[in-house]
Amino acid sequence: xxxxxxxxGGVSRRGFLKAMGVGGAGMLLPAAAARAGEPRVPRPSxxxxxxxxxxxxxxxxxxxVEACRESNAHKFPEPEKPFPDLVPSSRAKNEDWSDxxxxxxxxxxxxxxxxxxxxxxxxxxxxxxxxxxxxxxxxNPPCANMCPFxxxxxxxxxxxxxxxxxxxxxxxxxxxxxxxxxxxQSGVGLYKDLMPRFAGNGxxxxxxxxxxxxxxxxxxxxxxxCPENVQxxxxxxxxVAEAKRLAKEMNGFIYxxxxxxxxxxxxxxxxxxxxxxxxxxxxxxxxxxxxxLGPGKPHMGPVKDVxxxxxxxxxxxxxxxxxxxxxxxLGLGARLADKEDDDES
Amino acid sequence: xxARPYPRWISRLFILLAGVLAVTGFMQMPITKxxxxxxLPGMAWSANFYTVHRVHYVLAALFLLLLGIVAAxxxxxxxxxxxxxxxxxxRIAVVAALVVSGGFRVYRNLPGVTxxxxxxLAIDWVHLIAAVLLGVLALAALIAxxxxxxxxx
Numbered sequence: 001x002x003x004x005x006x007x008x009g010g011v012s013r014r015g016f017l018k019a020m021g022v023g024g025a026g027m028l029l030p031a032a033a034a035r036a037g038e039p040r041v042p043r044p045s046x047x048x049x050x051x052x053x054x055x056x057x058x059x060x061x062x063x064x065v066e067a068c069r070e071s072n073a074h075k076f077p078e079p080e081k082p083f084p085d086l087v088p089s090s091r092a093k094n095e096d097w098s099d100x101x102x103x104x105x106x107x108x109x110x111x112x113x114x115x116x117x118x119x120x121x122x123x124x125x126x127x128x129x130x131x132x133x134x135x136x137x138x139x140n141p142p143c144a145n146m147c148p149f150x151x152x153x154x155x156x157x158x159x160x161x162x163x164x165x166x167x168x169x170x171x172x173x174x175x176x177x178x179x180x181x182x183x184x185q186s187g188v189g190l191y192k193d194l195m196p197r198f199a200g201n202g203x204x205x206x207x208x209x210x211x212x213x214x215x216x217x218x219x220x221x222x223x224x225x226c227p228e229n230v231q232x233x234x235x236x237x238x239x240v241a242e243a244k245r246l247a248k249e250m251n252g253f254i255y256x257x258x259x260x261x262x263x264x265x266x267x268x269x270x271x272x273x274x275x276x277x278x279x280x281x282x283x284x285x286x287x288x289x290x291x292x293l294g295p296g297k298p299h300m301g302p303v304k305d306v307x308x309x310x311x312x313x314x315x316x317x318x319x320x321x322x323x324x325x326x327x328x329x330l331g332l333g334a335r336l337a338d339k340e341d342d343d344e345s
Numbered sequence: 346x347x348a349r350p351y352p353r354w355i356s357r358l359f360i361l362l363a364g365v366l367a368v369t370g371f372m373q374m375p376i377t378k379x380x381x382x383x384x385l386p387g388m389a390w391s392a393n394f395y396t397v398h399r400v401h402y403v404l405a406a407l408f409l410l411l412l413g414i415v416a417a418x419x420x421x422x423x424x425x426x427x428x429x430x431x432x433x434x435x436r437i438a439v440v441a442a443l444v445v446s447g448g449f450r451v452y453r454n455l456p457g458v459t460x461x462x463x464x465x466l467a468i469d470w471v472h473l474i475a476a477v478l479l480g481v482l483a484l485a486a487l488i489a490x491x492x493x494x495x496x497x498x
Contacts, residue, residue, distance in 0.1 A: 048459070091379045140456040146398060148373040150469035153462035166466070170375035176394050199376075261456055306395065307454060313402040314451045320406040324413020334418045336350045336426060 029159030038277055042234055047176060048139070048158035050239040051209075052232045053132060056250055060115050060131035064222035064230075065104055068113040068134075068148070071210055075164070076101075076110050077203060079187030081339065084196035092188040092201060106296035109185035109205035113168035115134055116280045116297070122271040129276060132222065134207035135160065136256060136269050137179045137264035139236075140307050141174035143182060152182075152204075156234065158264040162207045164189060169202030177296035178260050178306055180283055182206040193308070236264060243268050245291040275299045349493045350427060355415060362408045363479065369401040370476050405447055414445070426498060431487040433494035439479045446472035 014313040042049050079098050083209070086092035097103070101110040113134040120127045122214065140162045151166035152173050162182060168191045174182045182204040191200025210220035218224065223231040232242065240257065243266045247254050255273045256266040269276065283295030305311075349356055372391055377383040383392035390396045419427075429437070449468045453460045460468075486492040 015364050026431065090381070091381070135418040140454070144465075145372070145454045146394060148375075148469070148473075150462075151466050154475075155462055156459050172375045173396055175375075187470050199374075205365020284384050298423040300350035305456075307456070309395075309399050310402060310451075310454050311456060313399060313406065314455055315410060317402060317448070317451050318408040320397075321416075324410040324415075325417040326413075327410075328414040329421060333414050334422045336423065337348075337352070 004267070015064075019142070041102070041219055042214065043217075046256070047156065047234040048236045048264065049209075049214075049233055050137075050158060050236040050266060051220075051241050052110040052234075052239045053267045054230055054232075054246060054248070055131060055263070055267055055269040056131050056252070057228045058115075058119060058130040058132065058230045059228055061227065063113060063225045063227060064132055065111070065113050067114060067221040067225035068207070068210075069111065071213065072208075072232060074232040075205075075208075076204065077164075077185040077188040079185055079202070080192070081187060083187045084192070085184060086201060087197045094204065095156050095184045096187070097185055098187070107162045107181060107206070107298070108296060112205065112207040116282070116300075117181075118271075118276040118279045120271045120275045121277060122275055127271050129271060131267065131276070131280070131300070134222075135209075135265070136179060136260070137207075138260050139207060139264060140305070141259070142176040142260075142306050145310075146176050147173055155211070157214065159209045159211050159214075161211060162204050162206060164203045166190060167203045168200035169204060170200060171204060173204055176306070180295045181298060183296055239266060255300060259303040261307065267300075272315075273300050273304075350497050351415075351423070351495065352419075355411065357416075358411055358455060362411060363483075366401065366404050366408060367476055367480060369397055369404060370473075372397045373401070385493055402451070405451075409444070412440070425497070427495040428498045430491060430493055432482065432489070432491050434487070436479060436482050436494065439475050439482060442475040443479065446475060457483065492496050 065216045077098065079096070081098075083094040083096070085095060097108045099111055100108065104111050104114055106114055113132055115132040116133050118127075118129040118131065120129060137158055137160050138154075139158075141152070141154050143162075144154045146161050147153075148170075149166055149168060151168070152160065152162045154160045167189055169184050169186065171182070173185050174180050174184065183206065184202050184204050186202035189200070189203035191202065193211055194200065210218075210222075213220055213224075219233065221234055232239065234242075243254050243257065244266045246252070250268070250270050251271050252268055252270045254266060254268055256263040267273070277300040280297075280300060282299040372382075373394075375394075377388070377391040377397075383389055390400075407480060446468050449460075450472060452466055453468070483492070
């Protein structure tokens, strides 16, 4: 049943299933479960890939969270301690998740996927919506566009990755990300070999959509393991068409189609995302990321295209030299100083 | 000091734009908040990465406008009268690298454009290194008292 009606009581469905070990069982039965939904492993020729998450199916078992951790464990940071004493200490703070690796109720450098829960009343019905949250893999990702060192980059298959060997951990990507997704671990990375006290502060981590599995023709771990086939991955145009079909079928709503100009993670829900956003435990929209360990709990509100101004200004950078050439041809600035009054400044 | 035969306003505008482009370029790194620059009066805007980014775009457009004026004048009127100096050639090469790499950065920031990550990395580092190199060359030319890009033939 797509709609997951809310059940009153002290034990959530997620907690119940976890307790019963269904999540674990799901992990042990990925192939059979996945094949039931006929997921197709994308090929390199498929171009930009997107994922579709049918929230009417998610039971919040947490199998995807566990699979994500297992699949990406070899990428997790192993920081050296003690951390550098950052300068100035009043502004630059070390962020350490290495002793909190088990935290799974938010995004951390050791937890790239977690599940939010929204209990929503909509059109006279109660819904218990579980939402796997991770990087949205924007079509035009500001984290990659604005990284000063090129550490974050978008691949042609739609994956936005942060390269841990280049990242300085300045956390600019977290600030410019409309959902503040990347999370920082201090004590690792390139900055330790440069000026560790004065520049940088670790490495940023987030979902890389199991690029290593996709390269081998395998599904990302969270998709492969899901016992409910919540997620589908494929060429973006196919995923968008499927999201629209699904939304129409369930009279539901899509998140990610327009947000930040379009993302490669599309959620389809039977209830409006505005309603979901009201009730989920989240970092408030448009509130600056403060000090400490970062928000790690993304919202689900509307997001304008944060690179739209740059897109408009790109036209200006194209027209400006043309205008300059025209002005020069018309004689602007053409007059050279006389030999005797050359500018000596 | 070598004389600058070209208009003084062009020199001054070039230095001003190159300077503020360098500053806003380095502000792309997350340093202004950490080092209290954004706490200085009138500098609060520098804490907003998007604002700094857009200011850099606007300045780059003005810089390109100026380069367009100079290029048109060079080929239309100055080429026969002026000769580029050694420091002039060197800095023009670096400015060209900045313009080309900056252009690629603008291009790759457009929606619907995805370049190979290795190329993007190369572009980013060429831009950063060229900016530093231009500063070094400008300083060297100043110290050598040969800061003119071109002199009379």
